[in-house]
Amino acid sequence: MSKRQIENQEKIRGFMLSKKLWTESLTGELPRFYEKFGDMLIFTDPTFQNGKWHEAGDELWKLVCSLYNGKRIGLKSRIKNDDFRTPQARLVFGDSPHTDFKDNKIRYTWNIEKNMFCAGNITERHRIASLNCKGEVVVDLFAGIGYFTLPYLVHANAKFVHACEWNPDAVEALKKNLILNKVSEKCAVHFGDNREVCPKGVADRVNLGLIPSSRCSWETACDALLPSGGILYIHENVTSNLNIKNDCHMAITRFQPLTKHSR
Structure with missing residues (x-):
């Protein structure tokens, strides 16, 4: 200390x-x-x-x-x-219990008793902000209060984001944050289980920002991609550096039949 x-x-x-x-x-x-x-x-x-x-x-x-x-x-x-x-x-x-926080020129507001703000995902938030998504459509399968949705819109310059979220308190905060950052016209919020409400065949990129694992929505992510394909950002807890290679190989193996099914 x-x-x-x-x-x-x-x-x-x-x-x-x-x-x-x-x-x-x-x-x-x-x-x-x-x-x-x-x-x-x-x-x-x-x-x-x-x-x-x-x-x-x-x-x-x-x-x-x-x-x-x-x-x-x-x-x-x-x-x-x-x-x-x-x-x-x-x-x-x-x-x-409502707080307001600015990170990387993006404003977030939420109720601490109803929503979480993961300070630990700052590296990924800033990485997304550095992307060039001009002219692209993004699907955020686990939008929360907008941790990743907002960087895609404010800094990465995505043309449009489909934000899926099933927690009503998070949806309320997400909508406020979209308005606060003046990007609400470039985002559709889909309330409900992403496996049921996510649009299909629309995305250049799909964000699967759920830990410890996003595997529950891998098939949904594949279905959301454009027919020509796109990029998936898969979040997963990994127990050690030694397991990263094996986990990546496992993910690729599991995604192959899903992509064939979704096309």
Whole structure:
């Protein structure tokens, strides 16, 4: 940890001692990592999970905001293992769970209690932004709040994007983000299971941005491509570098019959 992080932890510990709420069991819940979106600070489990933190009330949260330069605080734990990848997050300090964040000149807004924002996909978001998709149609099979849809439209200059999403809360945020970035006229939002609502035979490129695996929609992706073919961007968790070659070979092997079927 940096010197600043250690100093912040000590100030929080000192505050809790002054309120006679400190116990050594809280040491593991002192902030080590956090995310910041606009003025929203988000701390991940196990940070601030014990009830004693909440006994300290707003006075503690105001101190935390001053230390980490925020105005609102959210706490989150692991994403639910459901079809919507629902975040388990809650606002503990501040007036609204809605936040606004700008990355690479693209504005994103979402409700932290209903939608997730994956800061870890920044490399892929920026890679997409660097593409030249002028005159092309893109299908985004797992659009979410627009993590990849927006870079295709704002920076890669795609002619049109078909964005598929089945989480109603994500669809609401996606539509707002399209308007915020002034690209709503170049995007059709298809609400529902992409295997049922995705258009066929339209795409130069198809984005399959779902982890741990997007295999459930591989056939849908092939059907979405133009009859002349196109590019698929497949997302998949890989356990080690040694498995990458095998996984790529497996993907190619599985896609061959799908492409023949879809043509």
